[in-house]
Amino acid sequence: MARKRRGEGQTALVTGASAGIGVDLAECFARDGYNLVLAARSEAALKEVAERLSLKYAIAATPIALDLTEHGAGRKLADAIAAKGLSVDVLVNNAGYGIAGGFDGSSEADQLGMIDLNVRALVELTHIYWPAMLKNNRGGVLNVASTAAFQPGPLMAVYYASKAFVLSFSEALWKEAEGSAVHVSCLCPGPTSSKFRERAGTGRTRLSRMGTPMPSMTVARMGYRAFQNNRRVLVTGMRNRLIAGLARFLPRKTLLATVYNIQSPAAPEA
Numbered sequence: 001m002a003r004k005r006r007g008e009g010q011t012a013l014v015t016g017a018s019a020g021i022g023v024d025l026a027e028c029f030a031r032d033g034y035n036l037v038l039a040a041r042s043e044a045a046l047k048e049v050a051e052r053l054s055l056k057y058a059i060a061a062t063p064i065a066l067d068l069t070e071h072g073a074g075r076k077l078a079d080a081i082a083a084k085g086l087s088v089d090v091l092v093n094n095a096g097y098g099i100a101g102g103f104d105g106s107s108e109a110d111q112l113g114m115i116d117l118n119v120r121a122l123v124e125l126t127h128i129y130w131p132a133m134l135k136n137n138r139g140g141v142l143n144v145a146s147t148a149a150f151q152p153g154p155l156m157a158v159y160y161a162s163k164a165f166v167l168s169f170s171e172a173l174w175k176e177a178e179g180s181a182v183h184v185s186c187l188c189p190g191p192t193s194s195k196f197r198e199r200a201g202t203g204r205t206r207l208s209r210m211g212t213p214m215p216s217m218t219v220a221r222m223g224y225r226a227f228q229n230n231r232r233v234l235v236t237g238m239r240n241r242l243i244a245g246l247a248r249f250l251p252r253k254t255l256l257a258t259v260y261n262i263q264s265p266a267a268p269e270a
């Protein structure tokens with residue numbers, strides 16, 4: 001008789017599942033038998049991911065296209081999920097974007113959009129699904145923050161601040177769920193191969209010249225394992241752990257100067 005997979009009978013909602021880390025996180029859950037609800041704006045890409053994963057892993061995958069920066073989008077998504085007769089056991093808050101550059105001269109829509117997506121939609125969705133998780137004593141929340149969460153980020157100020165929020169919020173919920181079977185993990189990747197850099201414009205910074213980005217599937221696997229082990233915070237890879245750890249020891253002014261430096265434009269390559 002085939003062995004029962006860990007996620008059978010459960011559904012994971014993955015936001016930002018049309019590209020990058022979200023696609024690979026969705027695949028990790030599918031491999032373990034979770035049914036999926038996949039959300040992002042790009043309908044065609046979501047459908048392609050849903051078809052591929054449902055065939056490969058014999059699970060049900062439902063794509064729902066919407067813009068999560070719109071106020072009330074979390075509720076709209078939850079209503080669409082409920083209308084299909086589905087419930088959510090695991091919430092993976094992965095959708096997010098960053099914009100590199102000084103705050104002066106930045107677009108107000110871009111800056112507020114980061115807060116709406118990286119913070120507001122994440123809190124809204126968690127607030128919707130959290131009570132049932134606690135009541136059912138199963139499932140949980142996997143939030144995707146960043147190594148940016150560990151210090152302020154001059155030249156990418158709102159993005160870093162949004163990820164600091166995600167880390168703080170996740171750790172607090174981890175504590176609130178302690179003693180139950182509900183898991184909460186915060187995945188903090190460093191530079192990772194995805195479309196993130198293209199949208200953020202971080203390809204021109206000194207940071208982008210410092211080493212090779214990690215493959216998104218490696219990052220997703222680490223995040224998935226961390227969630228299953230109810231690991232509170234997972235920073236991907238030794239190098240990123242060292243960098244994130246430095247924030248605790250460096251004098252604040254030195255830390256700010258270091259981040260400013262690595263977020264500054266690099267000299268053109270010869």
Ligand SMILES: NC(=O)c1ccc[n+]([C@@H]2O[C@H](COP(=O)([O-])OP(=O)(O)OC[C@H]3O[C@@H](n4cnc5c(N)ncnc54)[C@H](OP(=O)(O)O)[C@@H]3O)[C@@H](O)[C@H]2O)c1
Nearest residue numbers: 016018019020021040041042068096146191192194195196
């Ligand atoms: N890549 C990195 O170096 C890195 C490092 C640390 C942390 N992270 C974090 O990892 C997470 C995933 O990013 P990624 O690297 O996989 O980037 P990505 O390839 O750009 O993927 C981002 C995902 O978010 C979705 N998304 C963007 N805007 C959205 C909106 N308004 N409404 C709904 N969905 C939206 C995108 O889909 P649509 O465009 O179809 O909407 C896409 O599926 C983010 O939270 C990011 O901050 C990334």
